[in-house]
Amino acid sequence: MTPDEIRETVLDILSDIAPDEDLSGLDPDRPFRDQLDMDSMDFLDIVMELRKRYRVQIPEEEYPALASMTSTVEYLTPRMKDIPKK
Amino acid sequence: MYDTLILGAGMSGLAAGIRLAHYDQRVCILERHTTVGGLNSFYRRHGRNFDVGLHALTNYAPKGDRQGPLARLLRQLRLRYDDLELAPQTGSRIAFPEVTLRFGNGLDLLREEVRRQFPDQADRFERLVASLAGYEDLGRAGTERSAREIVGLLLTDPLLIEMLFCPVLFYGGSRERDMEFGQFSILFRSIYLEGLARPRPGVRQVLKLLVRRFKQLGGQLRLRAGVCRIVLRGGAAQGVVLDDGTEIAARCVLSSIGWRETMRLCGVPAGDLPPAGQISFVESISVLDVPPARLGMNETAVFYNDSPAFHYARPDEAIDPRSGVVCSPDNFDYPTPAEENILRVTCLANYDRWAADAMRS
Numbered sequence: 263m264t265p266d267e268i269r270e271t272v273l274d275i276l277s278d279i280a281p282d283e284d285l286s287g288l289d290p291d292r293p294f295r296d297q298l299d300m301d302s303m304d305f306l307d308i309v310m311e312l313r314k315r316y317r318v319q320i321p322e323e324e325y326p327a328l329a330s331m332t333s334t335v336e337y338l339t340p341r342m343k344d345i346p347k348k
Numbered sequence: 349m350y351d352t353l354i355l356g357a358g359m360s361g362l363a364a365g366i367r368l369a370h371y372d373q374r375v376c377i378l379e380r381h382t383t384v385g386g387l388n389s390f391y392r393r394h395g396r397n398f399d400v401g402l403h404a405l406t407n408y409a410p411k412g413d414r415q416g417p418l419a420r421l422l423r424q425l426r427l428r429y430d431d432l433e434l435a436p437q438t439g440s441r442i443a444f445p446e447v448t449l450r451f452g453n454g455l456d457l458l459r460e461e462v463r464r465q466f467p468d469q470a471d472r473f474e475r476l477v478a479s480l481a482g483y484e485d486l487g488r489a490g491t492e493r494s495a496r497e498i499v500g501l502l503l504t505d506p507l508l509i510e511m512l513f514c515p516v517l518f519y520g521g522s523r524e525r526d527m528e529f530g531q532f533s534i535l536f537r538s539i540y541l542e543g544l545a546r547p548r549p550g551v552r553q554v555l556k557l558l559v560r561r562f563k564q565l566g567g568q569l570r571l572r573a574g575v576c577r578i579v580l581r582g583g584a585a586q587g588v589v590l591d592d593g594t595e596i597a598a599r600c601v602l603s604s605i606g607w608r609e610t611m612r613l614c615g616v617p618a619g620d621l622p623p624a625g626q627i628s629f630v631e632s633i634s635v636l637d638v639p640p641a642r643l644g645m646n647e648t649a650v651f652y653n654d655s656p657a658f659h660y661a662r663p664d665e666a667i668d669p670r671s672g673v674v675c676s677p678d679n680f681d682y683p684t685p686a687e688e689n690i691l692r693v694t695c696l697a698n699y700d701r702w703a704a705d706a707m708r709s
Contacts, residue, residue: 281428282411299414303424307370314372 267347268338269331275311279304290331312338316345349597350374353588355575355613356604358386362558364602366425369565376596377567378588380574384559386604390552396688398633399550403649403675403692406519406538408436408453408545416542417483427557435680437544437648442511444653449511453543466508476502477541481533491530498529510658515539515651517660518673518694524626524661544648546680578603578613585614626662630697636689640676645691649675666701 263271273285276298283298294300305325312318318341320328327337352368354361357379368375383389388401409416411429422429439457442449447465451458455477463470476499481491496513503509520535521527527535547553562569577589578601585601603610608621636643653671660671672695678686 278426280423281426282422282430299419301420303420307424310371 263342263345263347265335265339268335268342271312271316271342271347272308272331272334272338275308275315278311279307288331290335293329294331295329315348316342318342318345349599350376351598352376352600352602353378353596353598354602354604355588355610356386357381357384357559357569357571358604359388359554359558361386361602361604362555362562363421363425364604365562365567365569366558366565369562369567370426375562375567376598377562377569378573378575378590378596379569379571380591382571384555384569384571385551388551388555390550390555396635397550397552398690399552399677400631402551403673403677403694404437404544404546404680405432405434405554406535406542406544408434408543410436417538418542425558425561427561431553431557433548433553434545435548435682437546438679438681439647440515440544440649440651441647442514442651444507444511444514444658445655447507447511451540451543453545455541458540462508466505469503469505469508472503473508480536481530483534483537486530486534488530491528491533493529494526495529495532496526499532507656510653510656512536512540513660514653514658514671515649515673517658518651521660522625522627546677548682548686550677575613577615578610580614588613627660628662628697628699628702629694630667630702631692631694634691634693636691639685639687639689640678640691643691645674645676646679647676648679649673660696663696663698666698666705668696671696 276283276285276294280298288297298304305328308328309320309325312320318338324337328334351373352375354365354375354377357377361377361379362384365375365377381389385400388399390397390399392398407417409418413419436453439450439452442451449458449461449465451461459473462473466473479498479502481488485491496509499509499512503512516532516535516539517527519539520531559569574591575588576591578585579587579589579595579597585598587595587597588601589595603613608624611621612618651673655670658671659668672693675692675694677690677692678688680686
């Protein structure tokens with residue numbers, strides 16, 4: 263997956279988790295927590311969806327890497343580069 | 349082999365099933381009844397829909413709120429706000445002899461009413477609101493103390509105390525007279541600070557959404573599947589035996605059917621368990637030939653009591669009509685009038701008396 267495809271994948275997961283959110287105005291550099299009022303349970307849900315859909319394992323100590331869209335894509339790029347987009 | 353078996357297809361069982369299915373578990377929900385819902389269910393009779401249990405959904409928040417319990421629930425279950433078809437209450441009232449406190453969604457109206465009817469308690473009331481435990485505080489030190497004890501330290505007018513306890517106990521009191529301060533705080537917030545709303549089609553709407561989501565995720569729901577025993581091995585639940593003798597194995601069993609009943613299914617003799625709770629209700633549902641408002645019932649809910657003292661306890665008689673909740677599903681702020689013409693009256697009851705009568709007939 264390219265960084266753009268990873269970004270799309272994360273958006274897709276976010277729209278599943280928070281179906282009422284308009285994600286078109288999401289600022290990639292600001293934390294999801296601040297923009298979407300996400301709590302630790304929501305982050306766990308993102309981690310779980312990545313694992314379910316793409317078998318990507320994210321250890322708990324690395325969850326902070328998922329703070330914003332930019333940091334998430336950066337973190338996932340080396341880990342998902344060989345995984346085809348679904 | 350399931351990852352988890354859930355006993356009871358009420359809202360909590362269904363919600364737990366959805367959460368576990370999100371986490372890729374193989375889940376099966378077992379329900380003894382012919383339909384879902386448990387204590388908050390519904391039925392249809394002579395072409396009309398009736399709700400059982402809930403009068404309204406508490407914890408109301410308008411669309412767009414992201415932090416309250418309703419928003420969190422929706423997000424964790426991945427439901428859309430609009431799918432609930434929520435309509436907020438038109439206003440409710442606590443009616444004691446000679447004193448009435450009106451309240452709506454959000455604290456403003458109640459605060460104003462307390463200031464007007466109990467001027468010397470107004471500041472104390474604010475202190476009570478400020479000292480309520482938060483949703484995150486449940487189970488922490490102090491929240492298990494008696495609510496009456498803590499509220500009694502903050503408010504000094506016994507009538508105001510009784511009036512504020514009335515809706516809180518009716519909507520969430522599983523024990524007589526009092527409850528834990530943590531639970532009181534949660535209910536106080538959910539009723540007075542947040543408020544009441546109703547899905548336009550009634551409780552069936554919530555249940556329908558939960559069942560649909562659970563099944564979409566691959567969850568299994570089995571109705572008419574009563575559990576007669578929880579299988580224990582080495583002190584851990586390993587599955588269940590159904591009434592028809594079928595054994596179902598699972599790594600984990602979650603029960604939503606209450607402590608006492610769960611322990612009984614684990615083989616603990618009834619005599620070794622604490623007695624069952626004393627609180628029961630009887631509800632009468634009247635279908636009127638006019639809207640309830642025509643009879644003077646304009647509010648969503650009226651919590652009434654016929655004397656300054658409020659007796660939230662099991663009556664000796666079959667029913668205690670001295671206090672109760674009068675509620676109409678017609679009286680919510682729907683986009684178009686409901687025209688259900690339904691009036692519900694809920695009162696405390698003595699379960700044993702009703703059970704004995706049912707046996708006789």
